[in-house]
Amino acid sequence: RKEVEQDPGPFNVPEGATVAFNCTYSNSASQSFFWYRQDCRKEPKLLMSVYSSGNEDGRFTAQLNRASQYISLLIRDSKLSDSATYLCVVRRGATLGRLYFGRGTQLTVWP
């Protein structure tokens, strides 16, 4: 079983829509969780860390459910510029150590 599983999509939504991505992880000892964004032919960049109590950054909301080993990302009021691939990332340790990447969920926002 893969360490991190994501629905690959693609998700195609109109501008202004709300879209949610889900991710599950297999190792219950995982301690750190992130969402990365990767534009076409570019490097991945950190979108946001995911905290146990859930956290929000503007139009983006991340949730963590440790009991279900489930992470989510909600994007409200989608913009054309949100079109990208979103990577769910998990690390077993609190700091350092290797990261485990999901295969990514592709999002296209159309006008």
Add this chain to the structure above:
Amino acid sequence: NAGVTQTPKFQVLKTGQSMTLQCAQDMNHEYMSWYRQDPGMGLRLIHYSVGAGITDQGEVPNGYNVSRSTTEDFPLRLLSAAPSQTSVYFCASGRTEAFFGQGTRLTVV
């Protein structure tokens, strides 16, 4: 703000050739790593290092060597290139999160 710098950005090799992908970071990060990214496969860890002089294998290490003589540099060596090593290679460094270089697009013919 250089961050993580990878060179070259593009490379074409013939089967059997060797080469070194360079990676340098100026953030004084202990942890550095190399990934390859193939369509439908996501990012797969090749090798990583938790500090100068310390390296370890990831999930796809075969055909690649690394060394870490300084905190700043973490080169990846392809010993004898094969078409299966055609991929996009990313170097990353970081403490709690990973900062990625811009990638090297390698084609082996």
